[in-house]
Amino acid sequence: MSYHDPVTLDHDQDCPGLLPEPPAAELELACVLHALADPMRLRIVSELAGAGGDELNCLAFELPVTKSTMTHHFRVLREAGLIRQHRRGTSKMNTLRADDLAARFPGLLDAVLAAAPPCPKAVAAP
Amino acid sequence: MSYHDPVTLDHDQDCPGLLPEPPAAELELACVLHALADPMRLRIVSELAGAGGDELNCLAFELPVTKSTMTHHFRVLREAGLIRQHRRGTSKMNTLRADDLAARFPGLLDAVLAAAPPCPKAVAAP
DNA sequence: CTCGTAGTTTGACAGCCACCGTAGTACGGT
């Protein structure tokens, strides 16, 4: 659950404002499972999966916690390698790293999403 | 992650010494994920899976922790619904509830086991 | 520049938890 800042120059040019994330090959199972074991974070991941690859800013998730707690959760998800975040204006846009996760742990994300509780409400587009 | 002691009379007669466990239909994803997120517990589950349904007593797992910590880990796994335990003489025998888990969360256990680090050593028969 | 909004940092809090050591229980063999 620790990694060096892997943002390369190439990456900076392709996606300005990208926040640091662990490379797919370095994702750790215990870290991913731990991140998914929190109901708030599982809900974030479920809603991102339901958005079908669309980017959602943090406000798109109407979670019953404060903004600072949401910041914490998004950070845990990013550092575990579950989500990708980049800055766009005043917003942080989030996507699920579904392809990376499937490549690293085949079937895991699908099984977790299938097992996750249904989302309380549909995600509003930002 | 809480349940009432569900041991029924029928169950008592079929398997004396069975310790309380949650019914398969009541397994909670967050609880299961949390139990699997600890490397020691993941290793226990992996070794039980590798034993192909054989019962293993607690000593069969040469984990780098004390016996009292192992007791704690086995308890977490049992209460999360991942393992079944029953007393046999002075030993506690453990099996993986693979069928229950597959029924409740299809594909999850397989994906986790496929992703888990390889066991450091083969499990000695008790 | 000001303002509003999205998001972050910081510190605090209370509960959780992996781990340990110690003393104890449960069981079976002698």
Add this chain to the structure above:
DNA sequence: ACCGTACTACGGTGGCTGTCAAACTACGAG
């Protein structure tokens, strides 16, 4: 009954963590 072995209960420790409030930063519109 005693003994050895498998396992547990209990208390303690230090670190972790979800959560919050308050102050702050980053950004873009006007």
